[in-house]
Structures are given as C-alpha cells and as structure tokens.
Amino acid sequence: MAFLCLLEIHLHFPDNGSLKGKRKELSSLKAQLQRRFGAAVAETDHHDLWQRATLTVALVGRQAGALRDHGAGVERYVLGIYPDGARVETQLVSTEDLLLQ
Numbered sequence: 001m002a003f004l005c006l007l008e009i010h011l012h013f014p015d016n017g018s019l020k021g022k023r024k025e026l027s028s029l030k031a032q033l034q035r036r037f038g039a040a041v042a043e044t045d046h047h048d049l050w051q052r053a054t055l056t057v058a059l060v061g062r063q064a065g066a067l068r069d070h071g072a073g074v075e076r077y078v079l080g081i082y083p084d085g086a087r088v089e090t091q092l093v094s095t096e097d098l099l100l101q
Contacts, residue, residue, distance in 0.1 A: 002095045003064045005071040007057040008044075009078055012085040016051050026053055029081070033057060037074050068092055 016022050030041045037059065045054035057074055061067035075088045 001062075003061055003067045004093050004095065004098070005059040005061070005067045006091045006093075007059075007071055007074055008089045009055040009057060010087040010089075011053045011055065011082060013051045013053070014085065019048075019050055022050055022053060026055070029078070030055065033074060033077070036077065037070065039074065064092060064094070 011026075013022055013025060016025070026043060030043075033039045033041050033055075037057075040058040042056050043053060044056040046052040059067060059070055059074070061070065071090050071092065075090065078086050078088060
C-alpha cells in the first residue's frame with residue numbers, strides 16, 4: 001500500500017503588479033518544491049489574478065508517518081518564504097482508501 005499527501009497552497013502577493021511578476025514567483029517556487037522535495041506541483045486556481053495563486057502539491061510514499069513529515073517540511077518551507085502570504089491545507093490518504101471510493 002502507498003500513501004498520497006496533497007497540499008493545497010494558497011498564496012497572496014500583495015506587492016505584485018502583473019501576471020508576469022506572479023509567474024516569475026510561481027516558477028521559482030514550483031522548481032524549488034520539485035527539486036527539494038520531489039513533489040509534483042501545479043497551479044490549480046486564480047490563473048488570471050495578479051496577486052493570488054493556488055498550487056496543489058502531491059507527494060507519494062510507502063510510509064504514512066514519513067510522508068506526513070515530508071509534507072510538513074513542504075509547509076514549513078513555503079511558510080518560511082511567504083510568512084504572511086501563504087496558507088497551506090494538507091490531506092494524507094492511502095491508495096487503498098482512494099480505490100474504495
């Protein structure tokens with residue numbers, strides 16, 4: 001059995017004035033999450049807004065405890081970069097639970 005940790009990261013960029021600036025911020029963050037944590041990352045909401053973004057991050061692993069810790073590391077990293085401009089929601093599910101739905 002495997003486990004999936006999903007993190008929904010809600011970001012606010014109060015000083016950003018363009019979609020180009022937002023894309024630059026998101027591109028950098030997505031690359032860091034992929035490199036540092038081996039995460040799959042996608043922008044999933046607020047595509048047309050300059051100051052808001054939602055990223056969905058997926059982590060997969062064999063042990064729930066280790067994966068929970070890995071997800072907490074992602075959350076700490078994001079909150080360290082955007083201490084006042086991020087909110088993170090986390091959910092951990094087993095592949096068994098997903099297949100039963």
